[in-house]
Amino acid sequence: MTSRLASTGAWLRARAENLLAAMLAVMFSVFILQILFRYVLNLPIGWTNEVSVIMWLWMVLFGTAFVIRDHEEIRFDILYSAVNSRWRRVLVLTTSVSLVVLFTISLPAVIDYVTFMKVQKTAYLKIRFDWLYSIYAIFAVATIIRQFWLGCQAIWGKDSTAIDPTKAGSGV
Missing domain, CATH: 1.10.287 (Helix Hairpins)
Structure with missing residues (x-):
């Protein structure tokens, strides 16, 4: 029972790490998109800043709650x-x-x-x-x-x- 619980916990932790990596990828992508639109196309867009802030908030708190070890x-x-x-x-x-x-x-x-x-x-x-x-x-x-x-x-x-x-x- 203990080994099964440990393997389930390890699997869940790995999925939490995957979700955290996906949040980082989204944040990085919209950051690059924001730079492209603002400085290359001279067409600033605001939703990219909003997504970056949301991803940062969720990455820090979700990562601290479920990914960071003691x-x-x-x-x-x-x-x-x-x-x-x-x-x-x-x-x-x-x-x-x-x-x-x-x-x-x-x-x-x-x-x-x-x-x-x-x-x-x-x-x-x-x-x-x-x-x-x-x-x-x-x-x-x-x-x-x-x-x-x-x-x-x-x-x-x-x-x-x-x-x-x-x-x-x-x-x-």
């Missing part, structure tokens, strides 16, 4: 590497509890605001803002779940690997 997230590596394993777990637990509490407290207001935004639409494509901003509510729920899991792991004694700031990379 060890790829921004942390206070200097502080984490300066303490032993026990204190590192305390720091992880403190951060996790704080984020779970803050995101949980803000979640009803976030959902209320996103649903309220159905009254407005984007200027060029006439996409309802509640559809565009729904990714933030999804991001908030995913963050609550992820941080809750990290906090549980810290309580159970699972320590993240020792952090070496001199070997920081791009997550690859």
Whole structure:
């Protein structure tokens, strides 16, 4: 059962990466199209800017919610590497509890605001803002779940690997 769940999770993560790559391709394509129309054809178009902004918003929040791994997230590596394993777990637990509490407290207001935004639409494509901003509510729920899991792991004694700031990379 565990291996089947792990393989399903890996497949879903790969599809999330594919979706993120597609968003990047769309954003890049409309950016090039915008340059072509504005500077070559001298015919500025506004919808390309709108699509670029939408793709950027969704890429950042969707990617953070579903693609970025825990060890790829921004942390206070200097502080984490300066303490032993026990204190590192305390720091992880403190951060996790704080984020779970803050995101949980803000979640009803976030959902209320996103649903309220159905009254407005984007200027060029006439996409309802509640559809565009729904990714933030999804991001908030995913963050609550992820941080809750990290906090549980810290309580159970699972320590993240020792952090070496001199070997920081791009997550690859």
